[in-house]
Amino acid sequence: MTLAIVNCSQVVTLAGPARPRVGAEMGQLGVVAPGALLINDGKIEKVATDSEVKKLIDAGCEVVDAGGRVVLPGFVDAHTHPVFAGTRVDEFEQRIKGATYQEIAARGGGIQATVSRTRAATVDELVAAGKRYAAWFLRGGTTTIEAKSGYGLSLEDELKLLRAIRRLDQETALRYVPTFLGAHSIPAEYRARRSEYVSLLIDEMLPQVAQQKLAEFCDVFCEENVFTADEAWRILSAARCHGLGLRIHADQLSLGGGAKLAAELGSITADHLEHTDATGIAALKAAGVQPVLLPGSVYALGSSHYPAARQMIDAGLAVVLATDFNPGSSPTPSMLTILSLAATHLKMTPAEAITASTINAAYSLNRGETIGSLESGKIADFVIHDTGDFRELAYFFGVQHAWQVYAAGKPQIPQTKSG
Numbered sequence: 001m002t003l004a005i006v007n008c009s010q011v012v013t014l015a016g017p018a019r020p021r022v023g024a025e026m027g028q029l030g031v032v033a034p035g036a037l038l039i040n041d042g043k044i045e046k047v048a049t050d051s052e053v054k055k056l057i058d059a060g061c062e063v064v065d066a067g068g069r070v071v072l073p074g075f076v077d078a079h080t081h082p083v084f085a086g087t088r089v090d091e092f093e094q095r096i097k098g099a100t101y102q103e104i105a106a107r108g109g110g111i112q113a114t115v116s117r118t119r120a121a122t123v124d125e126l127v128a129a130g131k132r133y134a135a136w137f138l139r140g141g142t143t144t145i146e147a148k149s150g151y152g153l154s155l156e157d158e159l160k161l162l163r164a165i166r167r168l169d170q171e172t173a174l175r176y177v178p179t180f181l182g183a184h185s186i187p188a189e190y191r192a193r194r195s196e197y198v199s200l201l202i203d204e205m206l207p208q209v210a211q212q213k214l215a216e217f218c219d220v221f222c223e224e225n226v227f228t229a230d231e232a233w234r235i236l237s238a239a240r241c242h243g244l245g246l247r248i249h250a251d252q253l254s255l256g257g258g259a260k261l262a263a264e265l266g267s268i269t270a271d272h273l274e275h276t277d278a279t280g281i282a283a284l285k286a287a288g289v290q291p292v293l294l295p296g297s298v299y300a301l302g303s304s305h306y307p308a309a310r311q312m313i314d315a316g317l318a319v320v321l322a323t324d325f326n327p328g329s330s331p332t333p334s335m336l337t338i339l340s341l342a343a344t345h346l347k348m349t350p351a352e353a354i355t356a357s358t359i360n361a362a363y364s365l366n367r368g369e370t371i372g373s374l375e376s377g378k379i380a381d382f383v384i385h386d387t388g389d390f391r392e393l394a395y396f397f398g399v400q401h402a403w404q405v406y407a408a409g410k411p412q413i414p415q416t417k418s419g
């Protein structure tokens with residue numbers, strides 16, 4: 001029942017006020033060094049210095065020697081699209097040869113290509129593919145992901161994706177927080193009558209999703225040639241009436257007013273924000289919207305237009321980092337890769353990037369009370385990383401640092417003989 005993790009060079013607790021961290025707080029990680037943890041029944045019982053915890057160990061307690069490694073909360077990845085059929089590796093090659101993401105989308109590729117394949121897949125096939133990705137997330141030290149639908153774009157297909165997400169949550173150790181993203185793209189058959197698709201979203205899909213409790217959040221891709229700010233406003237207002245929290249893909253490829261809209265609607269997050277200007281940042285601040293920054297998609301699209309993370313932190317926004325895992329613009333499940341990109345391109349310190357990937361991400365998913373930090377009473381989702389200094393997680397890049405990953409106190413990586 002009881003588990004002790006001892007001899008940790010650093011336990012990076014993220015303990016602090018019960019709210020997302022802003023400004024200088026983002027650099028304060030509440031490190032206990034050397035530290036240890038006591039876990040009971042899948043929950044954290046105590047986090048303290050190594051010597052204090054060792055005094056509490058009794059005969060029935062399983063003891064894991066962390067061997068001078070660091071312990072962090074499991075990463076909380078607050079923006080992913082993890083349920084889809086096939087890949088888009090062919091488009092990846094086209095982009096290498098010069099085609100842009102928007103050009104490929106305009107000729108029927110992009111999201112539409114994944115939609116066609118995903119519609120043809122059964123729930124079982126989607127769950128099987130999703131389990132492979134779940135293993136990747138866990139192996140990388142991520143224990144919770146926000147998971148969007150959005151590759152179905154019809155009532156039945158969107159419900160199919162959300163049911164696949166529910167099954168993945170039940171059948172894997174990864175925690176999934178479901179988001180309805182029926183407004184990811186106008187499907188090909190509605191191109192000439194887009195207002196009918198918006199009505200379908202509002203009048204049929206949202207009521208079903210809410211009634212069947214298949215999602216906690218609703219998201220809209222607000223972008224030139226996708227959903228206008230006006231359409232996004234209508235869809236998200238309807239979602240709010242159904243009790244869903246709001247998230248928005250905003251200002252990713254152009255400045256389309258998505259950040260402003262997020263502020264007006266009181267959205268919990270505004271995601272991407274590569275083109276958001278000072279006015280947008282001020283609006284997010286005034287409304288308490290959390291920015292979710294996705295440097296993986298900027299990198300993978302071969303762009304250098306990264307979001308203005310420093311200005312956002314300096315303005316007092318509770319910044320979140322996420323992978324945006326998807327088959328088109330960001331095919332990575334690795335939060336460690338995101339930490340590296342955040343350091344090199346967003347000029348975030350390793351400590352700020354860790355705050356953005358754990359406690360701030362948890363609050364953006366309404367999970368701040370249960371995950372995202374190592375404090376008594378929280379779920380025992382934590383990772384022993386094979387380094388003695390947490391800053392090395394962002395510094396040595398391309399390395400699978402996680403040595404053992406615990407979800408609700410249960411180890412997820414089979415140990416080799418050498419340990």
Ligand code: NIG
Pocket residue numbers: 081110111114221249252297324326327328329330
């Ligand atoms: O967040 N921006 C819209 N959605 C995804 C891309 C999805 C895809 O290309 O399949 C994103 O980048």
Ligand code: FE
Pocket residue numbers: 079081249324326
């Ligand atoms: Fe996305």
